[in-house]
Amino acid sequence: MGLLDGKTVLITGGARGQGRAHAVTSAREGADVILLDITEQIDSANYALATADDMAETVRQVEQLDRRALPFDADVRDQQQLDEVVSAGIAEFGKIDVLIANAGIWTRAPFWEMTDAMWQDMVDVNLTGVWRSAKAVTPHMIDRQSGSIVITSSVNGLEPGMNYAHYVATKHGVIGLMKNIALELAPHGIRCNSINPGAILTPMTNQQAAWDMFAGHEGGTRDDLIAGGYSFHALKGTTFMPPEVIANTALYLNSDLAATVTGVTIPVDAGHMLLTG
Ligand code: NAD
Numbered sequence: 001m002g003l004l005d006g007k008t009v010l011i012t013g014g015a016r017g018q019g020r021a022h023a024v025t026s027a028r029e030g031a032d033v034i035l036l037d038i039t040e041q042i043d044s045a046n047y048a049l050a051t052a053d054d055m056a057e058t059v060r061q062v063e064q065l066d067r068r069a070l071p072f073d074a075d076v077r078d079q080q081q082l083d084e085v086v087s088a089g090i091a092e093f094g095k096i097d098v099l100i101a102n103a104g105i106w107t108r109a110p111f112w113e114m115t116d117a118m119w120q121d122m123v124d125v126n127l128t129g130v131w132r133s134a135k136a137v138t139p140h141m142i143d144r145q146s147g148s149i150v151i152t153s154s155v156n157g158l159e160p161g162m163n164y165a166h167y168v169a170t171k172h173g174v175i176g177l178m179k180n181i182a183l184e185l186a187p188h189g190i191r192c193n194s195i196n197p198g199a200i201l202t203p204m205t206n207q208q209a210a211w212d213m214f215a216g217h218e219g220g221t222r223d224d225l226i227a228g229g230y231s232f233h234a235l236k237g238t239t240f241m242p243p244e245v246i247a248n249t250a251l252y253l254n255s256d257l258a259a260t261v262t263g264v265t266i267p268v269d270a271g272h273m274l275l276t277g
Pocket of ligand 1: 075103243
């Protein structure tokens with residue numbers, strides 16, 4: 001018996017990183033998954049976003065668990081694409097029980113040097129994209145008077161971060177959005193919660209700009225990132241964490257174990273906020 005037996009889970013940004021961990025964890029617990037990601041680069045993001053090969057690998061890992069995966073090349077900035085994914089997912093699986101709004105980007109510059117494109121792309125993906133994703137699944141969840149939405153915020157939804165004001169603004173923003181979604185959907189039996197990951201080892205963080213940030217200078221390396229991860233977290237021996245730690249928390253929130261939990265945000269940060277909060 002799995003915690004999500006017979007459920008259908010829609011995951012944005014599902015091709016890799018935490019999105020892949022959500023897909024595999026949900027499948028392991030009995031769910032079929034609908035995955036969407038973009039295969040096109042967003043110009044202001046100076047690291048590579050997902051590829052078709054990334055998506056194919058996630059599908060392979062889900063199918064290896066004898067669950068079904070329905071992949072889409074779609075952009076959370078485009079309402080029509082999201083609505084089409086939801087319709088196609090319902091046509092294939094009959095229903096959508098869970099949305100994990102996970103897609104996101106991260107870039108870095110002092111706020112006064114940030115370009116309009118950096119700011120706007122961040123807001124469009126990390127904040128408006130979450131609203132659009134929730135908007136796409138909600139009429140169906142209201143019809144069924146059932147559902148769970150999990151939104152990926154960040155510890156930067158609770159505290160500032162040096163030189164990424166736009167990211168911090170969107171990650172604070174989705175917590176407010178989560179609370180409003182939870183309030184408006186509670187009368188329909190639909191829950192909404194968010195998660196604040198600490199430092200997670202994914203392609204978003206295992207790249208030059210994050211290496212440099214943790215090194216404190218340009219030309220940083222992966223070793224600098226891993227070394228910095230230890231002091232980022234309070235919990236003994238914890239550097240950058242595997243994405244499964246976030247998937248396990250979403251699993252709890254999306255399962256009946258959390259049947260009366262709504263409108264909350266859960267830091268999964270190995271005690272990071274104890275050091276800074
Ligand atoms: P990641 O870059 O591996 O995953 C993000 C995914 O979102 C990628 O596959 C990317 O292609 C996809 N994506 C980006 N823009 C999109 C768009 N417009 N439409 C559809 N898909 C899009 O990084 P990750 O760490 O797995 O990030 C997952 C979430 O976790 C993000 O919201 C991120 O902000 C958040 N987060 C990450 C960390 C960390 O340390 N890695 C910490 C806190 C929060």
